[in-house]
Amino acid sequence: MFGFSEEQIAGFGLTFGVGAFMLYMVFIIGQLAWESKAGKFGTFVLFLALGLGMLGFVAKFVIQWLLTP
Template sequence: MTLAQLETWGMYLCGGGLIVFMFFIVWDLAKKSKAGKFGTFVLFGVLGFAIMVFVIKEVFVHILG
C-alpha cells in the first residue's frame, strides 16, 4: 500500500467517522436548546448540505482527475 492510498483511505474513514460524530453533536445541540421540529430540521439540513457539497466535490475531482 502506498502512502497516497493510505491517505485516501484515512480521509474516507476518518471523514466518515467525523460526519457520524457531527450528527450526534447536532442531535445533542437540538435537544439541549429545545430547537423543536423545525429547528432540528434546519440544523440537520445544514449538516446534510455540507456533506452533499463534500460528496459533489469528490465526484468532480474524480471526473476531472
Template sequence: MTFQQFESLSLYVLVGGLIIFMGFIVWDLAKKSKAGRFGTAILFIALFLGVVGFVVKTVLVEIFNVGAG
C-alpha cells in the first residue's frame, strides 16, 4: 500500500468516524436542551447538509480530475 492509498483510505475512514461522533454529539445536545422532535430534526438536517457538502465536493474534485486527465 502506497502512502497516497493509505492517506485516501484513512481520510474516508476518519471523516466517517467523525461524522458518526458528531451524530452522537447532536443527539446528546438535542436531549439535554429538550429540543423536541422538530428541533432535533433541524439539528440533524444541519449535520446532514454538512455531510452532503463534503460528498459533493469529493465528487466534483474527482469529476474535474478525470476531465483534466
C-alpha cells in the first residue's frame, strides 16, 4: 500500500498510535489529579505510579533506536 510493506505500516502504527494513546493517558492522569484535588505531592505520585509503564515503552523505543545501525 503506497509503496510501504506491512512491517513498515505496523511499525508506524505502533510508534505513533501508541504514542498518541500515551499522550491521551497523560491527559487522563492530569484530569484525575485535578478532579480529586490531589495537591502537588498527590499529583506527583499519580504521575509516577500510572506513568511508569509509559516510561518503559519510551525506553524500549529509545534503546531500539540507539541499537539500530
